[in-house]
Amino acid sequence: MAEGTATTLENGIAVSRARWKYLDNILNRSGPFTDPDSFEPGETIAESLARAKVLVIGAGGLGCEILKNLALSGFKDIHVIDMDTIDVSNLNRQFLFRQADVGSYKADVAAKFVEKRVKGVKITPYCGKIQDKDEEYYMQFAMVVCGLDSIEARRWINATLVGMVDEENPDSMKPLVDGGTEGFKGQARVIFPTMTSCIECQLDMHAPRAAVPLCTLATIPRQPQHCIEWAHIIAWDEERKDITLDTDDPEHITWLYQKALKRAQEFNISGVTYSMTQGVVKNIIPAIASTNAIVAASCCNEAFKIATNTNPFLGYPGTDNYMMYTGDESIYTYTFEHQKKADCPVCNPDALARPLTVSTALTLQEFRDTLAEKPELQLKKTSIRSEAKTLYYVQPASLEEQTRHNLDKKLSELVEDGEEVAITDPAFPTLVFKYKLTFN
Numbered sequence: 278m279a280e281g282t283a284t285t286l287e288n289g290i291a292v293s294r295a296r297w298k299y300l301d302n303i304l305n306r307s308g309p310f311t312d313p314d315s316f317e318p319g320e321t322i323a324e325s326l327a328r329a330k331v332l333v334i335g336a337g338g339l340g341c342e343i344l345k346n347l348a349l350s351g352f353k354d355i356h357v358i359d360m361d362t363i364d365v366s367n368l369n370r371q372f373l374f375r376q377a378d379v380g381s382y383k384a385d386v387a388a389k390f391v392e393k394r395v396k397g398v399k400i401t402p403y404c405g406k407i408q409d410k411d412e413e414y415y416m417q418f419a420m421v422v423c424g425l426d427s428i429e430a431r432r433w434i435n436a437t438l439v440g441m442v443d444e445e446n447p448d449s450m451k452p453l454v455d456g457g458t459e460g461f462k463g464q465a466r467v468i469f470p471t472m473t474s475c476i477e478c479q480l481d482m483h484a485p486r487a488a489v490p491l492c493t494l495a496t497i498p499r500q501p502q503h504c505i506e507w508a509h510i511i512a513w514d515e516e517r518k519d520i521t522l523d524t525d526d527p528e529h530i531t532w533l534y535q536k537a538l539k540r541a542q543e544f545n546i547s548g549v550t551y552s553m554t555q556g557v558v559k560n561i562i563p564a565i566a567s568t569n570a571i572v573a574a575s576c577c578n579e580a581f582k583i584a585t586n587t588n589p590f591l592g593y594p595g596t597d598n599y600m601m602y603t604g605d606e607s608i609y610t611y612t613f614e615h616q617k618k619a620d621c622p623v624c625n626p627d628a629l630a631r632p633l634t635v636s637t638a639l640t641l642q643e644f645r646d647t648l649a650e651k652p653e654l655q656l657k658k659t660s661i662r663s664e665a666k667t668l669y670y671v672q673p674a675s676l677e678e679q680t681r682h683n684l685d686k687k688l689s690e691l692v693e694d695g696e697e698v699a700i701t702d703p704a705f706p707t708l709v710f711k712y713k714l715t716f717n
């Protein structure tokens with residue numbers, strides 16, 4: 278039979294080999310990058326790819342792309358976790374879902390769709406949180422591919438995978454391929470837990486967006502967004518103080534839009550639109566389907582290369598592990614090696630406390646607020662204890678009540694200069710963030 282017309286039986290269904298022609302070309306031949314010690318072309322490698330159990334976290338914008346790509350790359354045993362249900366606003370880019378699926382679980386629908394379209398692929402969905410699963414569950418996978426929009430979930434799975442590594446057991450090291458997008462920007466990175474820099478090491482790469490200084494808004498706006506923020510923060514308070522702003526009320530958005538437009542005209546700034554007003558006020562970052570496609574493709578290529586050893590991949594020790602993509606000003610990509618941090622609380626739980634200078638005027642509550650904004654921390658529900666005592670605990674409720682009175686006290690009254698504090702957050706139960714405080 279001529280190449281491309283041969284059929285094989287997969288799950289009893291005749292499947293044309295043509296679909297896998299290009300995959301076969303890669304798997305059945307040695308290439309300029311293949312290492313004879315780790316790659317032998319032929320059946321065995323295709324079989325091990327088919328047997329590799331991969332976990333996909335997230336079945337949304339990136340997840341749909343990742344599931345489709347992995348299935349079409351020769352992976353046949355894929356698991357997917359997502360806790361969300363399908364919303365009508367997902368349908369423009371989450372292409373595995375249809376109108377009739379609105380309200381159903383993403384993981385369920387995505388799994389069925391891909392199984393139907395790519396015969397021979399098994400996709401096992403779990404509709405729930407990653408935190409529901411324990412180490413034993415994660416241990417069954419060859420690797421984890423993340424397509425998440427939550428930093429918190431990424432940090433959790435990162436800490437879990439790093440914590441699972443047992444030096445005596447090479448199988449306990451699960452490569453983590455992580456994709457992320459924000460509008461026209463995105464990144465793909467690979468983490469080999471304990472060997473390379475981890476998501477916690479890289480946390481300051483994803484700093485919360487800096488607020489525009491109020492003086493810029495009040496005096497010299499430079500961008501259309503500044504005019505919208507001015508209408509939102511200043512004009513509304515001045516003119517409509519008695520009305521609570523409801524960002525879902527079209528009349529309120531229209532009011533803000535017209536105010537912003539007028540101010541923009543005064544400063545000769547163009548570009549203020551109704552939908553931009555809505556986006557800025559509701560803090561919406563547009564999801565761009567093509568950014569998702571690019572980042573997911575990059576992640577799946579890395580997953581394929583890690584599983585088959587056909588080509589060098591990101592995260593190979595001592596090499597690049599992070600690819601950033603920027604599409605908002607023309608196109609730019611840059612790939613580099615992000616270094617492991619010596620004081621990373623995930624990679625090195627025994628690291629010395631990080632030094633931190635704080636103002637003597639800060640109350641404990643104000644200090645907690647700064648912890649939420651610090652790029653390398655981003656912790657929202659912190660419990661804090663000093664070497665000598667418990668300063669504040671968010672849970673259990675009884676302890677919260679007992680320590681609540683400390684929140685209004687000055688931190689400098691509670692902690693000695695040079696003393697260490699340990700900060701924890703229930704979102705990351707295994708992590709302790711240590712700081713050595715100096716007051717000024």
Ligand SMILES: [Zn+2]
Nearest residue numbers: 475478621624
């Ligand atoms: Zn780390």
